[in-house]
Amino acid sequence: MSRPPEDVLLEINGLRTYFFTEEGVVKAIESVDIIVYKSETLGLVGESGSGKSVTALSILGIVPDPPGKILDGEVIFHGQDLRKLSDSDMRKIRGNQIAMIFQDPMTSLNPVFTVGDQISEAIMLHQKVTKKEAKEKSVKIMSLVGIPSADERVDNYPFEFSGGMRQRVMIAMALSCNPELLIADEPSTSLDVTIQAQILELLKATSEEFDMSIILITHDMGVIAEMCDRVAVMYAGFICEIGDIMIIFKSPYHPYTRGLLSAIPRPDAQREDLQIIRGAIPNLINPPSACRFHPRCDYHMLDLCEAVLPELLEIEPGHSVRCHLYTEEGKAWMAEKGEKRVIGAVTRGIVG
Amino acid sequence: MSGADSFIDKLQERQQQKGLLADRIRTKEMGEDVILDVDNLRKFFDIPVPFETTWFMIAFVGAIVVFAFEQLIGLILVGAIIVLYFALPYIPPFNKRPKVAHLKAVDGITIKIKKGKIVGLVGESGCGKSTAAKTIIRLHEPTSGSVYFKGIDINRLTSDEMKEIRRHLQIVFQDPYASLNPRATAHDIIIEPFDIHGVASGDEASYRVLTLLKDVGLAPHHAYRYPHEFSGGQRQRLGIARALALEPDFIVMDEPVSNLDVSVRAAIIQLILELQRKMGLTYLFIAHDLSLVKILCDEVNVMYLGRIMEAGTSDEIFESMMHPYTKALISAVPIADPTKRSKKIFLTGDIPTPINPPPGCKFQTRCPLVSDVCRVDEPPARWYSAGHVAYCHNIEGGHENPDFFNQ
Numbered sequence: 001m002s003r004p005p006e007d008v009l010l011e012i013n014g015l016r017t018y019f020f021t022e023e024g025v026v027k028a029i030e031s032v033d034i035i036v037y038k039s040e041t042l043g044l045v046g047e048s049g050s051g052k053s054v055t056a057l058s059i060l061g062i063v064p065d066p067p068g069k070i071l072d073g074e075v076i077f078h079g080q081d082l083r084k085l086s087d088s089d090m091r092k093i094r095g096n097q098i099a100m101i102f103q104d105p106m107t108s109l110n111p112v113f114t115v116g117d118q119i120s121e122a123i124m125l126h127q128k129v130t131k132k133e134a135k136e137k138s139v140k141i142m143s144l145v146g147i148p149s150a151d152e153r154v155d156n157y158p159f160e161f162s163g164g165m166r167q168r169v170m171i172a173m174a175l176s177c178n179p180e181l182l183i184a185d186e187p188s189t190s191l192d193v194t195i196q197a198q199i200l201e202l203l204k205a206t207s208e209e210f211d212m213s214i215i216l217i218t219h220d221m222g223v224i225a226e227m228c229d230r231v232a233v234m235y236a237g238f239i240c241e242i243g244d245i246m247i248i249f250k251s252p253y254h255p256y257t258r259g260l261l262s263a264i265p266r267p268d269a270q271r272e273d274l275q276i277i278r279g280a281i282p283n284l285i286n287p288p289s290a291c292r293f294h295p296r297c298d299y300h301m302l303d304l305c306e307a308v309l310p311e312l313l314e315i316e317p318g319h320s321v322r323c324h325l326y327t328e329e330g331k332a333w334m335a336e337k338g339e340k341r342v343i344g345a346v347t348r349g350i351v352g
Numbered sequence: 353m354s355g356a357d358s359f360i361d362k363l364q365e366r367q368q369q370k371g372l373l374a375d376r377i378r379t380k381e382m383g384e385d386v387i388l389d390v391d392n393l394r395k396f397f398d399i400p401v402p403f404e405t406t407w408f409m410i411a412f413v414g415a416i417v418v419f420a421f422e423q424l425i426g427l428i429l430v431g432a433i434i435v436l437y438f439a440l441p442y443i444p445p446f447n448k449r450p451k452v453a454h455l456k457a458v459d460g461i462t463i464k465i466k467k468g469k470i471v472g473l474v475g476e477s478g479c480g481k482s483t484a485a486k487t488i489i490r491l492h493e494p495t496s497g498s499v500y501f502k503g504i505d506i507n508r509l510t511s512d513e514m515k516e517i518r519r520h521l522q523i524v525f526q527d528p529y530a531s532l533n534p535r536a537t538a539h540d541i542i543i544e545p546f547d548i549h550g551v552a553s554g555d556e557a558s559y560r561v562l563t564l565l566k567d568v569g570l571a572p573h574h575a576y577r578y579p580h581e582f583s584g585g586q587r588q589r590l591g592i593a594r595a596l597a598l599e600p601d602f603i604v605m606d607e608p609v610s611n612l613d614v615s616v617r618a619a620i621i622q623l624i625l626e627l628q629r630k631m632g633l634t635y636l637f638i639a640h641d642l643s644l645v646k647i648l649c650d651e652v653n654v655m656y657l658g659r660i661m662e663a664g665t666s667d668e669i670f671e672s673m674m675h676p677y678t679k680a681l682i683s684a685v686p687i688a689d690p691t692k693r694s695k696k697i698f699l700t701g702d703i704p705t706p707i708n709p710p711p712g713c714k715f716q717t718r719c720p721l722v723s724d725v726c727r728v729d730e731p732p733a734r735w736y737s738a739g740h741v742a743y744c745h746n747i748e749g750g751h752e753n754p755d756f757f758n759q
């Protein structure tokens with residue numbers, strides 16, 4: 001299911017972000033291509049170190065520089081390339097039209113100011129309101145995100161809140177300017193399942209109420225399955241597969257997506273069903289050539305996968321895969337060797 | 353390990369002579385091979401209560417003000433207040449105030465762990481899982497209650513006797529980095545328990561280190577690496593190798609995979625299962641990831657605020673749970689199947705502090721079924737099968753006595 005072009009909110013093409021560190025150049029993001037539609041939730045999933053957070057920072061133009069640098073690519077939001085905007089224009093968009101909540105709520109809240117001050121400040125940064133109005137609005141948003149007796153708690157400091165409540169404060173701050181796009185980086189990873197369920201429900205409800213799109217970053221396939229309309233699977237700086245949630249869970253095309261799905265306990269699985277993806281995510285200073293997944297891939301085609309980078313190919317409308325199993329080069333390789341390696345058709349997905 | 357077994361026999365005999373083995377006999381009669389019998393175990397931590405300082409502070413500030421005007425009187429006042437501040441805790445009736453509060457981390461848990469099983473312990477963060485596990489293997493001294501290992505009341509053992517038993521009761525921690533000495537090589541880390549217990553030395557010990565490394569999927573050349581030179585998954589393998597060194601019967605796995613990535617997680621889980629099959633180990637498995645507990649554990653204990661709320665087989669807990677807390681907890685678990693987006697039960701609020709837990713049922717502050725009786729009386733045990741028990745006033749069915757199912 002691909003939607004018409006006028007529904008596109010954000011389009012990332014060929015994004016490349018490196019970190020120039022003392023040990024060497026960390027090639028954190030090599031090529032990220034993502035489309036986010038209006039009022040959808042897009043999941044961004046992958047092992048830790050695959051570049052999910054750096055993708056988020058790159059969208060917002062807040063990659064720490066030095067050592068980080070965006071080297072290439074476009075980040076088109078509402079038809080304009082954010083990379084071409086001046087710093088002051090970008091600042092207006094950040095927090096206003098695009099907001100972000102970070103992995104660790106404690107490090108992103110300032111411990112010496114009350115949460116009310118911090119939400120008010122976020123509001124006043126983007127809206128012409130008085131201090132008093134901003135505080136009133138803060139209280140309103142805090143109760144909206146489910147903080148009980150918000151009119152009192154507005155004067156509390158971050159340490160006086162539990163982990164779940166702090167994450168609510170972060171969400172309140174992010175929502176304070178009615179953003180069109182919310183980037184949520186592991187918003188519930190450090191929380192208990194009971195609190196996680198509350199936070200995810202809150203995100204779901206507010207995205208519907210405000211018609212907001214969400215990029216939800218997580219490594220938890222369960223969270224993706226519960227929350228998302230579409231999923232992008234990321235590995236070592238590349239998007240390897242992107243598509244509708246039902247398609248990805250039912251018939252994953254990319255060997256890595258397939259590996260991720262069989263490494264988690266599925267609803268009706270037995271002990272023996274847990275599969276391993278052998279090896280580990282590579283060092284990105286010296287990443288494997290071409291398809292970076294090739295040292296771990298069971299379908300690796302010798303002299304092809306490590307030599308030629310497969311392009312991101314649209315297999316069906318709205319479903320793209322970056323793997324030689326589906327490219328012309330790959331098909332020629334299989335024909336030449338007389339080997340048949342199809343996974344899309346025969347795979348045992350999670351659904352059904 | 354016949355030597356160790358004869359030691360256990362000796363201890364059993366000794367305790368029986370002292371008349372301490374009544375429970376051992378009971379568990380034998382049950383016909384089950386209960387390796388650990390945890391009976392009403394409590395572990396309270398004493399935490400200091402700061403002396404009420406508010407009005408002293410007010411007086412203090414007042415005195416400073418006086419001091420500014422009237423040098424001598426002010427000085428005497430300040431002195432008197434300081435003396436009083438330190439003396440008051442010893443003067444009646446003020447000395448009756450408790451100087452410490454009890455943090456009831458584990459408040460009366462009963463678990464039977466059968467040989468060769470994987471027993472899960474689940475619950476929200478801070479509910480007392482780690483404390484319970486550590487108290488079970490006597491890394492903490494319990495406040496009350498008993499733990500019988502093969503019928504031996506381990507909390508009555510002398511430290512020498514305990515050292516022998518310690519070999520059979522091991523633990524693997526969530527964060528292998530924090531639990532391994534950063535300045536010791538993998539070889540030294542694994543060989544340490546051999547030295548402490550004098551079971552092997554020299555070449556034999558080194559040989560056994562290499563065997564252990566192989567058992568947990570590490571290579572011989574890893575022996576001379578330091579913990580920081582391993583990946584998270586490899587470090588966890590090292591932690592497991594160390595726990596295995598003395599050929600234990602029972603290992604606590606305290607969130608062994610929580611800090612690991614999905615793919616590494618699957619590999620460590622497979623290792624844990626393989627070792628269990630090969631060596632006939634028994635595990636107490638603590639985890640946050642309930643979907644993992646579901647497929648991994650034979651039995652599951654659900655804990656809340658220092659108490660067991662419900663216990664049963666994995667199927668009983670995940671498919672036919674009775675307790676409102678279990679229902680809420682399990683409904684909150686995200687299911688990795690987009691066609692099965694479930695309806696959640698949302699608990700309001702956070703877990704209360706274990707310093708002043710509510711009376712009656714500990715879950716009352718968040719329970720959707722709470723009624724007046726829950727605020728007064730502790731809920732009784734009701735049994736839904738010989739091994740399935742839930743503690744709640746307001747759920748239907750069940751029997752007061754588990755023997756109902758044994759007839």
Ligand SMILES: Nc1ncnc2c1ncn2[C@@H]1O[C@H](COP(=O)(O)OP(=O)(O)OP(=O)(O)O)[C@@H](O)[C@H]1O
Pocket residue numbers: 397399455456457475476477478479480481482483484706
């Ligand atoms: N040494 C200690 N002194 C005082 N309080 C402690 C101590 N160790 C644990 N506690 C408290 O006991 C309670 C239970 O802690 P415990 O570590 O057993 O929880 P847990 O269930 O393992 O949580 P988590 O899932 O976060 O690991 C907590 O309130 C904790 O703060």
Ligand SMILES: Nc1ncnc2c1ncn2[C@@H]1O[C@H](COP(=O)(O)OP(=O)(O)O)[C@@H](O)[C@H]1O
Pocket residue numbers: 019021026028046047048049050051052053054055064067068284
């Ligand atoms: N400030 C930085 N300096 C150097 N390398 C970095 C920095 N931030 C991230 N990286 C590297 O970029 C890669 C991707 O990181 P990240 O986006 O945080 O992964 P994820 O969010 O998917 O876990 C990793 O190899 C990481 O070490």
Ligand code: SF4
Pocket residue numbers: 255256291292293294295297298299300301305310322323324325
């Ligand atoms: S391109 Fe080759 S190595 Fe890469 S995922 Fe596809 S089959 Fe595997």
Ligand code: SF4
Pocket residue numbers: 676677713714715716717719720721722723726731743744745746747
């Ligand atoms: S005893 Fe009462 S408060 Fe406790 S779980 Fe049952 S219904 Fe809820």
Ligand SMILES: [Mg+2]
Pocket residue numbers: 052053103185
């Ligand atoms: Mg990250």
Ligand SMILES: [Mg+2]
Pocket residue numbers: 481482483606
């Ligand atoms: Mg713990």
